[in-house]
Every structure is written in C-alpha cells, then in structure tokens.
Amino acid sequence: SEPNAGSDISGVRTTAKFDEAAGEWVLNGQKAWATNGGIADVHVVIASVDRELGSRGHAAFVVPMSETKGITQGTKVSKHGLRASHTADVFLDDCRIPQGHVLGGKEKLDKRLARVREGKPSKSQAAMQTFEASRPTVGAQALGIARAAYEYALEYAKEREQFGRKIIENQAIAFTLARMKLEIDAARLLVWRASWMGRNNVPFENAEGSMSKLKSGEVAVWVTERAIQILGGNGYTREFPVERWHRDAKIYDIFEGTAEIQQLVISRAISGMHIK
Incomplete structure (x- = not known):
C-alpha cells in the first residue's frame, strides 16, 4: 500500500x-x-x-x-x-x-x-498472484481469533448464572453459540480448500483464496461481537479478553484486500467480466 x-x-x-x-x-x-x-x-x-x-x-x-x-x-x-x-x-x-x-x-x-x-496478453500481476495465494493464511489468522472468542464465550456461558440457571440454558445464548460454531467451521473449510489449492498449485479459477479470506474476516468480526454480547458488560471491559479480540478482528475486513475488493475479485472470476 x-x-x-x-x-x-x-x-x-x-x-x-x-x-x-x-x-x-x-x-x-x-x-x-x-x-x-x-x-x-x-x-x-x-x-x-x-x-x-x-x-x-x-x-x-x-x-x-x-x-x-x-x-x-x-x-x-x-x-x-x-x-x-x-x-x-x-x-x-x-x-x-x-x-x-x-x-x-x-x-x-x-x-x-x-x-x-506489444499488446499481447500477460500473466497475472505479481502482486495479485501473491495476494490470492496468501489470503488463505490471513483467513486462518482471522479464524484463530474467532475460535478464541467462541471458546471463551462458550465456557463463560456454562459458568455464568442468571435467574437461577446457567445462561447457556437459555435458547438465545445457546442458539447464538451454535451459529458461532457453524460459521467458524464453514469458514475453516474454505480456508482448508484454498490452502490445499495453493500448496498443490491448483489454479484459483473462482478466486477461492479471496473467498476464504472474505468469509473468515466477516466471521471473525461477527463472532467476536457476539462473544462480547454473551459476556454482557464484562465483555466490554478490558478485564476480559473478548473486547481485544473484537478490536483485532476488524482489520481482517480491511487489510490484504477489503471485503468489498474480495467480492469484486470473486465476481470477476466467476463471471469472466470486468466488474467495476
């Protein structure tokens, strides 16, 4: 940049x-x-x-x-x-x-x-080739943050009591945690696929590298925000780690290509058109 x-x-x-x-x-x-x-x-x-x-x-x-x-x-x-x-x-x-x-x-x-x-076609630019291959590693970083927040919120919900029962016994909390786990695993599979493709020199024909980074970044931001909500006021303080993970997660929507650029790359790859 x-x-x-x-x-x-x-x-x-x-x-x-x-x-x-x-x-x-x-x-x-x-x-x-x-x-x-x-x-x-x-x-x-x-x-x-x-x-x-x-x-x-x-x-x-x-x-x-x-x-x-x-x-x-x-x-x-x-x-x-x-x-x-x-x-x-x-x-x-x-x-x-x-x-x-x-x-x-x-x-x-x-x-x-x-x-x-001479007007002849050239291969992809070095920078763009590097970005597509490196984006799964960035997605993996985002997943690590999401996983940490999910696991912390899960254990907190099992221990925290309100209204005479563990807060995880409430569907609002339990269903949120279920969705957090679902989104993390879905993103992880995209990262694994893109990583395997990069390792084995399989062409990213549909911008699979960008897919993995886009999904993982969005999941990290959403999961850490939900973790703060599950911890309530505690989640907003620096006495607990989830607020830091939320701050750390946001950059994964921005660097190595913003979420909007990832969607642009993917749309161009799947359509074969120069979407603007």
Missing part, C-alpha cells in the same frame, strides 16, 4: 529505474501500512517499472535492510487492534539494489514488459 494507493493497486507511485552503468535498480517512493516496516531484515517492494502500463508495469524487488542505503522507517502507526504488530511507513530515497534483486529476474521482466507493450 501507499498513501494514495490502497485498494487501487494501479495507483502505485513508487518507481524502479534501472541504472545500466551501475547495474543497479534505483527505487524511489513511499510505502504505507508496512508490517514490520523499517525493522524487518528484508523488505519486498512492489514498484512501477513503466507507469504507462499501469499495474501491468509493476515488479517486485527484494530490499535487504542491513545492506542497503536509502530505505528508512517513517511514523509507526497507532492502531485500533493488533497493537503488538509493528506497522509503519517506509521511505525509499534513491535506494539502490543489485540487478538480481528483482523477483523472477530482469530478463523475464524485460520479456514480460515487451509483451505488454
């Missing part, structure tokens, strides 16, 4: 120019919302090699932090949830990396760009 390029991957403004004399790539731009940005040993940067080609002119570059000058950390973001995860801007100012640090190699990149310039 960048300050002006979030969901719109074609809006990336970070550039990569090849210095023939030095045999190096020169990167310039700013990245936003980078997990471990500025502190990771290695950064993978999506940059535009040819802006006229839009997103088809992008490439991915490996930037080793300890060996490279011109890459610095910007402001660390104070977030609503996932507060233990370091998130910051990253600045690239005439950042020079060796020729071989472009993923796939410069020769393949040059051939791909030449095909695009």
Whole structure:
C-alpha cells in the first residue's frame, strides 16, 4: 500500500529505474501500512517499472535492510487492534539494489514488459498472484481469533448464572453459540480448500483464496461481537479478553484486500467480466 494507493493497486507511485552503468535498480517512493516496516531484515517492494502500463508495469524487488542505503522507517502507526504488530511507513530515497534483486529476474521482466507493450496478453500481476495465494493464511489468522472468542464465550456461558440457571440454558445464548460454531467451521473449510489449492498449485479459477479470506474476516468480526454480547458488560471491559479480540478482528475486513475488493475479485472470476 501507499498513501494514495490502497485498494487501487494501479495507483502505485513508487518507481524502479534501472541504472545500466551501475547495474543497479534505483527505487524511489513511499510505502504505507508496512508490517514490520523499517525493522524487518528484508523488505519486498512492489514498484512501477513503466507507469504507462499501469499495474501491468509493476515488479517486485527484494530490499535487504542491513545492506542497503536509502530505505528508512517513517511514523509507526497507532492502531485500533493488533497493537503488538509493528506497522509503519517506509521511505525509499534513491535506494539502490543489485540487478538480481528483482523477483523472477530482469530478463523475464524485460520479456514480460515487451509483451505488454506489444499488446499481447500477460500473466497475472505479481502482486495479485501473491495476494490470492496468501489470503488463505490471513483467513486462518482471522479464524484463530474467532475460535478464541467462541471458546471463551462458550465456557463463560456454562459458568455464568442468571435467574437461577446457567445462561447457556437459555435458547438465545445457546442458539447464538451454535451459529458461532457453524460459521467458524464453514469458514475453516474454505480456508482448508484454498490452502490445499495453493500448496498443490491448483489454479484459483473462482478466486477461492479471496473467498476464504472474505468469509473468515466477516466471521471473525461477527463472532467476536457476539462473544462480547454473551459476556454482557464484562465483555466490554478490558478485564476480559473478548473486547481485544473484537478490536483485532476488524482489520481482517480491511487489510490484504477489503471485503468489498474480495467480492469484486470473486465476481470477476466467476463471471469472466470486468466488474467495476
């Protein structure tokens, strides 16, 4: 992501120019919302090699932090949830990396760009291929949060007494927990399918990776909200963990592609049309 390029991957403004004399790539731009940005040993940067080609002119570059000058950390973001995860801007100012640090190699990149310039079809962009394959892992994270909230709420409902009986003995509570378990298991099956497809190089013909992430993110937000409701006032306090899980869950509707973008990707995949 960048300050002006979030969901719109074609809006990336970070550039990569090849210095023939030095045999190096020169990167310039700013990245936003980078997990471990500025502190990771290695950064993978999506940059535009040819802006006229839009997103088809992008490439991915490996930037080793300890060996490279011109890459610095910007402001660390104070977030609503996932507060233990370091998130910051990253600045690239005439950042020079060796020729071989472009993923796939410069020769393949040059051939791909030449095909695009000639109007020939090209394979999916590197960033989008990575997103589709990585989305099941993000879905798995969301499921972990949902499961923790469900299991905590279940045990709480078995112990908490009101009106002379355990609150789980009330259908309103028991049916909610049943629905929570149902939604978690449904999402888990989507994640398992997409993970198996990615592991075995099975094409995501219907955006199965996006399906798994979309469903898991929505389930995590809903399940954690229901867990707060089951705990009542206790669920709203920081003495109990469910309010934190609810804050952590919300990002799974946003990062790695918003819920709206996931639906766009899926609708394009199943229809074969460029839905806008």
